[in-house]
Amino acid sequence: MNILTDMTHAQAAALWSGLMILLLVVLGARVAMARRGNRVVLGDGGNAQVLLASRVFGNAAEYIPAGIGALAVLAMLGMPAYVLHILGAALFFGRLIHAVTLSDTRPTVGRVIGMSLTWLSLLLAGLMLIVHAFVGSAHG
Template sequence: MNQPALAAAGLYAALNALILLWLTMATALVRRRHMVAIGDGGVEHLRRTMRGHANAAENMPVMLILLGLAAVLGAPALAIHVLGAAFTFGRAVHAWHFTHETAAQWQRATGFGLSVMTIAAAALGVFGHALTLI
């Protein structure tokens, strides 16, 4: 088993979990500030923070599954690190954008772009490697 690659996948799983916790807490703080228990209460900042949290919850599991599968299928640790670091940086920048009432558009675009590119690269890599093992 490729322990360094699995360890790298574990590292990025943990870092992304921390980003998800950050988004959870940011959402809770905005809810508390505006006293909104359910939904967004018509508060734009809460809607924005909730959307950032939901986006992370939608994208992180797919990438982390792909990183774990890539490691198990024999991807080199360097490949896991490159994809994992780019994805994690993208998710952090994306989260930063959504946790602030106003933020620069480049943050959202960078986060989205890195997320999509790394998920696509990981998916293609796992797909291609899986085909060679079937």
């Protein structure tokens, strides 16, 4: 199956939404493991490793739900699958790159790339939704 040409818009939205949910689970597990390894019961306990893992998860949790929502609505509106693949991939890889390269000691190029992909995908999705609201109302 060629994911760019054989998937429906709903399947494309499901693929990227599922991958982002799995990313959240992995990042959440990293927080739990950091807490357990550093014997922190609640919060970050003043531990830098736990704080960093918590912020990586928190940052993803702040952006991913909006992206999944946008993908779902765009799919319901019948946006072509290739568009959903572009938006979904940009958001997923933006979040993944950001998570892998985030450092508490210095800014990283990966952090900038990750945030840029995230913001670009959400900006484009938001604009598509707004445009579709007006174009769709003229036809419906």
